[in-house]
Amino acid sequence: MRVFQIEGEWGIDNLRLAERPAPEAGPGQVLIRMKAASLNARDLIVPERGYGRATGELPLIPVSDGVGEVVAIGEGVTRAAVGDRVCPSYFQNWVAGEPSPAAFSSGLGGPRDGVMAELVCLSEQGVCRVPEHLTDAEAATLPCAGLTAWSAISTYGRLAPGDRVLVQGTGGVALFALAFAKLRGAHVTVISSSDEKLARVRAMGADETINYTTTEDWAKASRPITADRGGFDHIVELGGEKTLPLSLKAIRPGGTISLIGVLSGLKLEASLGLVVTRQVRLQGVTVGHREGFEAMLAAISQHGLRPVVGESFAFEELRDALEHLRRGGGFGKTVIRF
Structure with a gap:
């Protein structure tokens, strides 16, 4: 089967189209023929071994997010059947509850092999059926960006109707956060550097920009x-x-800041006194567990929500898709067609 893998040495220049033997489903496993994948910011970091030892070992198949059809199941499988359309969970070992080292070491696309392969074999515990109304491209966007936003807004944020929410930017996580916050009846403000994108998010329901x-x-x-x-x-x-630093000035006393991205840098120069004196909750969010993924899928199905899909590329054009993502400026998730 065809795969994309980082081989020989780390670096985007060592991301190559290759062949691997087709896997077979063993006990408790499902074999998935992939139909689409989508890219996240981490997919630019992984090829450069940007997470150090936690990135995994070579050769490594990149990309965590995708959707496919179950084409075979192993003995004892009950969570999926042949013909089901499923998304792999981002963290294969995090079903529910609090995170653990074992959960955080089970991420697809680094350290584990990801979805840029024609066939992917996973534990039945690491897949979820997707809503019927979604296209393959839309469903492929959900495991990382969608669940990250859901975890911030619903699992940890526990928003109530009328709450005031600020969302930074118009990237994949931000657009999901806008949709999920509006679903919970919140008033949402979006900030961006582009008036054109701000007009688009207003059309999607943003109350202020x-x-x-x-x-x-x-x-x-x-x-x-x-x-x-x-x-x-x-x-x-x-x-x-x-x-x-600006978020700490803009949050109310007792409010929550969901820290998800570090797009402008990793170092912190801010007044920590604002965290203490205003009793601010600073919540780190790293995707989420399967239970949260299933809750998100149920909400998407119930309300007929559709993710925003941007540019799409063929399987063979992964390098071009990554370069498109690196350049920025797009609107919606970048998708790979299989």
Whole structure:
């Protein structure tokens, strides 16, 4: 079968199309013929061994997110049947409850082989059926970006109707966060550097928008939006180094900042006194567990939600797709067609 793998040495230049023997489903396993995959920011980090030893070993098949059809099942399998359309869970060993080292070491696309293969064999505990109304491209976007946003908004955020939420940017996680927050009846503000993208998120339901290039102090600019409560109830923090100091100014006393991304840098120069004196909850979010994934899928099915899909590329064009992702500027998830 055809696969893409990083081989020989780490580096994007060593990501190559290759052949591997087709796997077979053993006891408790399902064999999936992949139909589509989608890219996340981590897929640019993994080829460079950006997570150190936690990235995995070579050769490594990259990319965590995808959807496929079950074509064979092993003895004792009850969670899936031949013909089912399923997504692999991002963390294969995290079914529910609190995270653990074993759970965090079971991520697909690094350290475990990912989905850029024509056939993928996984434990039945690591797959979930997807809503029927979604296309393959839409379903492929869910395991990482979708579940990360769901974990922030629903699992840990516990939003209530009328809560004020701020979402940073218009990337994959941000667009999911907007959709899930509106689903829970929240008032959502989105910040972005693009007026064109802000217009698109307003059409998707954003209540307020701020362009952070023309209004650099968006924390100050947002005060009229949250004047009745002294700040946002919840902020989906995707920037990191440059945005977290402003998030600490914009969050209300007792509010929650879901720290998901570090797109602007890893170092922190902020007043930690704001965390203590305002009793701010700073919650790190790393995707989530299968139980949360299934809850998210049920909500998507119930409400007929559709992920935003951007550019799509053929299987053989993975390198081109990664370069497109690196350039940025797109809107919606980048998808690979099998």
